[in-house]
Amino acid sequence: MMLICKRLLWTIPILWMVATITFALVRVVPGGPFDAEKHLPPEIVANIKAKYHLDKPVIEQYILYLNRLAHGDLGVSYKYVNRTVNDIIGDALPVSIQLGATALIIAIVIGIPLGTFAAVRRGTAYDLAAMAISTIGISVPSFLVGALLIYIFGITFKILPVALWESPSHMIMPALTLSFLPTAYIARLTRASVLEVLQKDWVRTARSKGLSLQSTIIKHVLRNSLLPVLTIIGPLTAILITGSFTVEYIYAIPGMGRFFITAVINRDYDLIMATSLIFAVILIACNTVVDMAYTLLDPRIKVKS
């Protein structure tokens, strides 16, 4: 409980720093939110700037922004007129969480057994095959995986929808595409970690006492080798549930990932700052959960409160 409270307290200055740095960066970048192919007359630009308080000195804009933020108001979108950033995030984030969580489950369910299997069968053809698969998973970009899956399952065999977000079956290909890279990472990390633990004296002792390989792996080895995996699952979760630009783009999914890119392209200041803050909040939350999970997996670890 103390850990959670302390982390929560630390979150405030961290978020303030993220907000401040992002606020400064978006205003330094050349090009403004209302630059368009057709330049607007100065009178119109003046009206727009007044509407969004962009006519005020930067320091005043900053204070206004922090004041809004303190009240839970992430601002308004300059691109999507009449929509608040809270609305935009509120619509998109649940979709990304749904997709990201599914991809994470797939990655864990496939990645950990694959890595363990490769470690146990080290040096065999199985190991080589498993690691080849994971190397491909790391190397092949998701837009290519997505395009291939669409071509094979959507266009050639027509057994899965090509794209869109209409039913559970529409989630299969995007979730597989999104899970490809984390599955490979988890598999490789698990393999390395399991190999290391398998060299330990106590594993040899357990085996010499007659414990089966299966029991040794499940009861002893995995529990000890999962700590490094757990470490990357924190940031991995944050990355997955805040959405992937590529996967959402390819499959036309109304998630949040696209805003990390399009908000910058559109110079949509408040939306850029909101995506950064949301990512920071989720990352902090995931890392806190991971830290808590350490103590459950390995009682020797005690978190200093």
Add this chain to the structure above:
Amino acid sequence: MNIGAEPPSLDWSVTTDSTSFDVISNLMVGLTQYTANLSCAPACASSWEITDGGRCYVFHLRQDARWSDGQPVTAYDFEYAWKRLLTPKTAAQYAFFFYDIVGAFEFNTGTLKDASKVGVMATDPHTLVVRLKKPAAYFIYLTAFCPSFPQRKDIIERWGDRWTDPEHIVTNGPFRLSTWKHEYKIELSANPLFFEGEPAIKRIKMFMVTEQSTAFALYENNEFDYVDNRSFSTPDVERCCRSPEYHNIALLRNNYIGFNTTKRPFDDRRVRLAVSMAVDRNIFPTILRRHERPSDSWIPPPLAGYASDSGPGYHPDIARRLLAEAGYPGGAGFPPVELLYPNREDTRLVVEQIQDQLKRVLGIKIVLTNQEWKVYLETLRRNPPAMFRNSWGADYPDPETFMNIFTSHNGNNDTRWSNATYDQLISKAKAESNQELRADLYRRADHLLCAQEAPIACTYLSSQNLMVKPWVHGIAFNALDLQFFKNAYIQAPVNSNKADFHTSIPCSHATVLSLPVTSKCRVYQQLSSAVFGKTPTLARGSVVACPNLSPAVTESPAEQATKESAQ
């Protein structure tokens, strides 16, 4: 169908982009509406009078126009919408289009506080009077332009920023907004109260698929019935261009290379002309491969003032002579010149081609610089380089929308070119009510711009590529890149996925698929003479069989009737 992206807003007072206009054009109608050949026909206004030498427009509204909630569409709705557009607090980007109205500029810039002094007034529920500061021959086109559509004061005041949500918005066009899942899809449903009759298609799903290959795969899987450039990669265009489902439309969007006339060496008109004459425009459709039209003049066909000989043409020998006269024989001594372009594949192909041609023909070296879109725009606004690549799309079908931007004090004149003769010609043309005289003024101005002074070198006209499933008929496209579904219908559904569409043909009249206007006119004439022997008169629900042209290209009786009544 695919609209490619989330419409930034469905509030027609504040939005400015083509995606939003694609949706709004099917939800709303204004005082007038564009016909297939881009003239203005009556819509909410059944007729109008132009008096006081072109300074006063009196619109008479039809009695049977209704909002989707059953309320009558009145002149007060127009007055409210136009004044809301001009209110500084609305911060409408397109408010400047209405600066010709008395008091509009002053009201929009805050120097006039009294809205009643703006020259828009509903004198009764069915009469709207608009007073202009000076005659503006193109003004009638603005009454078919989305920002001029009426709005309901009670709805906007009640719901505030959320008035465009499907549960609140009221519309007066062929469709109602029934669903809006942001960043995903919009669904329109037929409006039974539409004064031209309820559309045959009861529901339209507009998805927002950004990735072209995905959108096209959905079309090929029969999940989309119609796709356009937003769903077309260049290889798809090449693969499908011989399909009967394929259509291509020349758009009123011209592309050009601009010269900063305040910077060496382009402060010398001979250098500008030399560069313009050294560019062979015929190469652009070959490298861009989306059926663009080469163009060396600024006013595109079929707008008034277009002339095929307005441009400088391709004359390498004259170009070399002009460059030598300017002091750079064979390109010797030509200073280093930067050509700026936005970071896009098509623009890269164009500028590389120009770089190559100028090197070969004139012996001059151009340095290419690309910038991210917003950075590029800011560079153009603050300090345009010696050369830059740009384009301009028409807001309304009048040469004014193109010619005005190169007048001396226009904010979009990135060339910094200033010419008193040109300014006078444009000023005269703007006020001229005689269409022939007006076209001649624009023709002279276009010649001055492109072939004599050459602050720009036009390159090509963009085009719209479309694929329409054979069972879909009657979608109307026009060169302003707008699409209309009010007359669309399904003739022969091929699978059960078409449940959202009506399978019968209770359409109000036979329909139009607009090809490029030049093609359309030709085909229309052929139809009139060869098929019908005269202007076709089609019964309700009839379908025109048109060999080698699918779907049929003709004008509907309703359009003819509306045009006639306008005249």
